[in-house]
Amino acid sequence: MHRGRRGVAVYKTTIRVEPERRARLDFGGAGLWCAVFVDGIRRAEHFDTYAGFSVDLPPAARAARDIAVVLDTRFNPALNPLQEPYYDFYQHGGIIRPVHLHVLPSYSILNVLVRIKDYRAGKIAAEIHFEGEAPEIVPLAACIDGQPVFAGSVTVKDGTAMLPLLTPEPTLWTCESPALHVLELSSGKDDFITRYGLREIAVDGERILLNGTPIKIKGVALHAIHPESGSAITPLQMFNDLNLIKDLGCNFIRAVHYPHDSRLFDLCDELGLLAWEESLGWNNRERHYADPRFRAAQLAALRAMIVKDFNHPSVIIWSFLNEGFNPPRAENGPPFFREMFDLAKSLDPSRLVTLPNTCFEDTWDKMPPFDLVCYNIYPAWYYYDLPDGVEKEISEWREKSRQIAGQPIPFLISEIGADAIYGWRDSHEARWTEQYQAKVLDEACRIVLSRDDIAGMAIWLFADYRGCEELDSGHGHILRRARGYNNKGLVDEYRRPKLAFDIVKRHFTGRRGP
Numbered sequence: 001m002h003r004g005r006r007g008v009a010v011y012k013t014t015i016r017v018e019p020e021r022r023a024r025l026d027f028g029g030a031g032l033w034c035a036v037f038v039d040g041i042r043r044a045e046h047f048d049t050y051a052g053f054s055v056d057l058p059p060a061a062r063a064a065r066d067i068a069v070v071l072d073t074r075f076n077p078a079l080n081p082l083q084e085p086y087y088d089f090y091q092h093g094g095i096i097r098p099v100h101l102h103v104l105p106s107y108s109i110l111n112v113l114v115r116i117k118d119y120r121a122g123k124i125a126a127e128i129h130f131e132g133e134a135p136e137i138v139p140l141a142a143c144i145d146g147q148p149v150f151a152g153s154v155t156v157k158d159g160t161a162m163l164p165l166l167t168p169e170p171t172l173w174t175c176e177s178p179a180l181h182v183l184e185l186s187s188g189k190d191d192f193i194t195r196y197g198l199r200e201i202a203v204d205g206e207r208i209l210l211n212g213t214p215i216k217i218k219g220v221a222l223h224a225i226h227p228e229s230g231s232a233i234t235p236l237q238m239f240n241d242l243n244l245i246k247d248l249g250c251n252f253i254r255a256v257h258y259p260h261d262s263r264l265f266d267l268c269d270e271l272g273l274l275a276w277e278e279s280l281g282w283n284n285r286e287r288h289y290a291d292p293r294f295r296a297a298q299l300a301a302l303r304a305m306i307v308k309d310f311n312h313p314s315v316i317i318w319s320f321l322n323e324g325f326n327p328p329r330a331e332n333g334p335p336f337f338r339e340m341f342d343l344a345k346s347l348d349p350s351r352l353v354t355l356p357n358t359c360f361e362d363t364w365d366k367m368p369p370f371d372l373v374c375y376n377i378y379p380a381w382y383y384y385d386l387p388d389g390v391e392k393e394i395s396e397w398r399e400k401s402r403q404i405a406g407q408p409i410p411f412l413i414s415e416i417g418a419d420a421i422y423g424w425r426d427s428h429e430a431r432w433t434e435q436y437q438a439k440v441l442d443e444a445c446r447i448v449l450s451r452d453d454i455a456g457m458a459i460w461l462f463a464d465y466r467g468c469e470e471l472d473s474g475h476g477h478i479l480r481r482a483r484g485y486n487n488k489g490l491v492d493e494y495r496r497p498k499l500a501f502d503i504v505k506r507h508f509t510g511r512r513g514p
């Protein structure tokens with residue numbers, strides 16, 4: 001749904017499932033609210049467009065099964081406490097991602113989390129989650145890269161089994177050489193195939209280390225919004241975007257402001273792009289953190305995102321609630337961020353966790369121990385001016401965050417940029433021209449790349465996108481959105497490059513000339 005209309009729609013189809021077999025439908029994403037009926041009976045309800053969910057189909061005598069999905073794409077806090085019309089991106093409704101049908105035996109492998117135990121030696125532990133009536137002892141065979149590495153059985157406790165394995169020919173995953181390994185598990189009744197990569201992400205003082213080596217983050221933020229397909233981004237569109245991003249010389253994407261389609265991270269895994277993924281949120285308020293439904297939905301969404309994309313080596317950072325701590329500050333925020341942080345770390349201690357904008361003067365002690373501080377800053381756009389405003393604001397935030405944290409911690413600029421209307425060039429080079437944007441980013445890249453005390457940057461952003469639809473968002477936001485778009489893209493919404501594209505490319509690739 002991307003033509004500016006919101007309402008109710010019903011999708012109907014008939015699928016075939018062998019009689020008396022269990023089955024499951026996995027939805028990659030649908031919203032803003034939906035109910036799924038199987039043979040006329042309501043089997044599931046869901047909100048949060050960007051989180052996947054499953055619907056069980058109980059065994060039936062007949063093969064033809066009627067599926068109906070009722071969708072409501074209107075904003076309604078009673079049905080969907082997570083999505084608000086003031087968020088600065090158009091929230092398309094509908095079924096935005098693929099739906100998969102699984103026809104199941106009496107028990108099956110629901111998911112496998114590959115935990116990297118020793119990335120250099122290739123030691124892993126497969127955490128296998130079963131569903132259905134799994135016995136206590138399950139026969140299992142495992143292959144890695146086509147070579148048998150285990151044949152025997154595993155003990156299932158609370159639906160889970162752990163299987164330590166050794167990668168026969170371990171090869172590191174790096175940005176330059178993104179080697180992937182393939183794990184195949186077979187329980188006789190069912191099989192499961194997943195890829196993983198051997199790499200380590202860590203911090204050391206003010207630096208971020210990939211496989212023990214400091215890395216400068218050179219990236220862009222990326223929304224899943226396209227004028228032709230709304231939020232239903234096709235793999236070809238993803239591939240084209242990521243190729244342009246690689247061409248820019250990036251080693252990183254910040255996927256904003258909700259969980260993205262896992263196929264994006266499949267491509268990042270293959271292209272050697274590092275990624276940040278975050279759960280849905282945008283400038284959330286005290287009223288959100290005070291609402292138990294909001295909190296429960298956030299925790300569920302974070303859990304689902306981490307489980308969904310756990311095996312992607314490209315993903316190095318988990319995050320949540322973009323700018324959820326901007327002034328006016330929320331008292332209920334920090335305790336809730338602690339809950340979110342603890343959940344992320346308990347599910348996955350191997351990745352970095354942060355919150356944009358991490359913290360302000362008086363609140364560091366109340367915050368969870370984030371692995372890096374990051375700020376969304378807009379020098380020479382919302383604050384200060386050229387020629388020296390970019391340097392001034394970056395330096396101020398760098399210094400402020402050092403004082404706030406009181407300890408060495410990596411500092412990442414999680415957003416920086418300026419609006420430019422595609423094709424708008426004039427000799428005054430004023431705000432909104434392509435020249436002005438290019439100048440701001442020229443300066444920003446120069447500073448970030450020359451300073452060792454800045455871990456890197458994610459430019460806001462790769463492509464222009466349709467913004468929020470609320471006419472008065474309560475903070476004058478719409479006045480900053482010419483065309484109703486956020487125009488800070490290096491390319492416009494049709495992926496046509498602006499002047500800044502080549503400027504950034506020169507900095508990120510180190511190449512002079514066009």
Ligand code: ADA
Binds near residue numbers: 088488
């Ligand atoms: C914020 C926000 C972005 C975008 C940006 C802007 O930092 O995180 O989603 O709205 O501002 O363009 O002003």
